[in-house]
Amino acid sequence: MVQGTYSRRRVLVLGAAALAAPALAAGEAAAAAAVDMEQVLLACQVDPPKAGEDTTPGAASHVLAVEQALQAKGLLAAGNVDGHYGTATLDAYAAWQRSLGYTGLDANGVPGRTSLTQLGTGRFDVTRPVSAGSRTDSYGGKRVNTRTATMLRAADAMVSWSITLTQGSYTSSNPDSAGTHDGGGVVDISVGDLTTTQRWQTVRALRTVGFAAWLRTPADGFAYHIHANAISDPDMSRQGRDQVNDYYFGRNGLANNAADNTPEAYRVALTWWEKYQRG
Template sequence: MELPSGTDNHRTRRWLLTRGAATAAAVAVGSVWAAPSAGAALATVDMELVLVAALVDPPKADTGLTPGCGPHVLPVEQALDAKNYLAASAVDGHYGTSTITAYAAYQQSLGYTGIDANGLPGATSLTSLGANRYTVIHPVRAGSRTESYGGKRVNARTKSMLANADGKVSFSITLTQGSYTSSNPDSAGTHDGGGVVDIGVSSLSTTQRWQLVKALRQVGFAAWLRTPDQGFAYHIHAVAVADPDLSKQAQAQVHDYYFGKNGLASHAADNTPSSYRVPFTWWEKYSRG
């Protein structure tokens, strides 16, 4: 977490595209950044959309843009290019593996290490990178990493999300594993960073389990019911979309969720019944209504 210096995907993709269109003409794809002339308005970078692209884009087999996100990614890549962290040929609005690597190198240059240099923009580094180039709107912060929910460690953002989801169901959410922990090797690194929790469901009916998956998705989690058929005891695995503290493994799970997959090594189809699926979203967008 960088400290501050001061599924119906069609509908969401259409929303993202509309939101990004206003800045699409501000820069040309692949162009070399040049300092704005005196008095010229700076480009606007929506941090939420940059984070969405940073989670959705890297595992793609091509360099296709995530709808609505490209115009916000492009100024970031141009700034990385200007600072010699990213090749000009990779300045394309696609926040792929090259951009992840470049941004991580920039974070390291600021003194960040570990999860703070994971290639996902934090509010502080994104603002620093954009000095005299762009302004940042909709900053996303994980908040304190030492919060607790039901006795399990989470960050402040995740705690707020869980509390809201908890209020949507008639039973209580019980965590079996929190964030920032590598104690369970079966988790394959997904819990090493922030934004990821496992939830016990042994006392819940099948309907209640799916109701909880839906509630978690509504507030911005990529959430799945894990089952014995998948090799797990019944539980819900949830990843907070757009959390800047996500581990590399958890980042890939958000990509799977966006494309209707299960977030496992098989990348099979999501097993969630259609009546419990919701449009792709994240906490800040949900909170704004």
């Protein structure tokens, strides 16, 4: 695979172990009575490429409750009920969604509010629900979901120039994207008329409101643009979620699995839209 294409398979660099926690850290030994959907979505993006013994800090008890419910329905083996939202859990949750009659993106293994609430019946309540909103919203004429459009408007308000999309979501029209735009939450942004500083400031604004965002350059095999993934978008494709994993671990989201080249001045702590809104 050439350097400029997106990876379909992530290789975890364990040097980022400071961000990971051993399975079920103290205080996370029992399943949660209330499941925080934000934490489950975060784990769903960060956990799958990781080794089974690792869990996303703060999310393990919530994931465990989901896994126990999936096990009770005969969809997940006991050995995979470990607080780690790995591939087995992703597949089991997709089976649960299909059992409810969902197909396509609605059966992608990523919890939606309705399916998670139904899974929790008699077991747990869902807190901090996340919704992508309408899939037929738009931003500057490009198709995105409502959550993504709202995030883009918030980032746009932080800079004195306009954020203009060259590619929206829910599209497979660009083969170089390798499936990252097939679902929701993923966009490409034009930077041709911006200075280098303005480009990096746009990256920072996008990251501030909850995007995993990178400046793509000819050195990466692309024309200059910004690629951005709305962290914790429940409609995101598996390829897009792999890139969020890369972002979490300080990588560039490309097939070469290189380090993120964003200058330190334009980096922010990982966040997502709902967390950003709470301040």
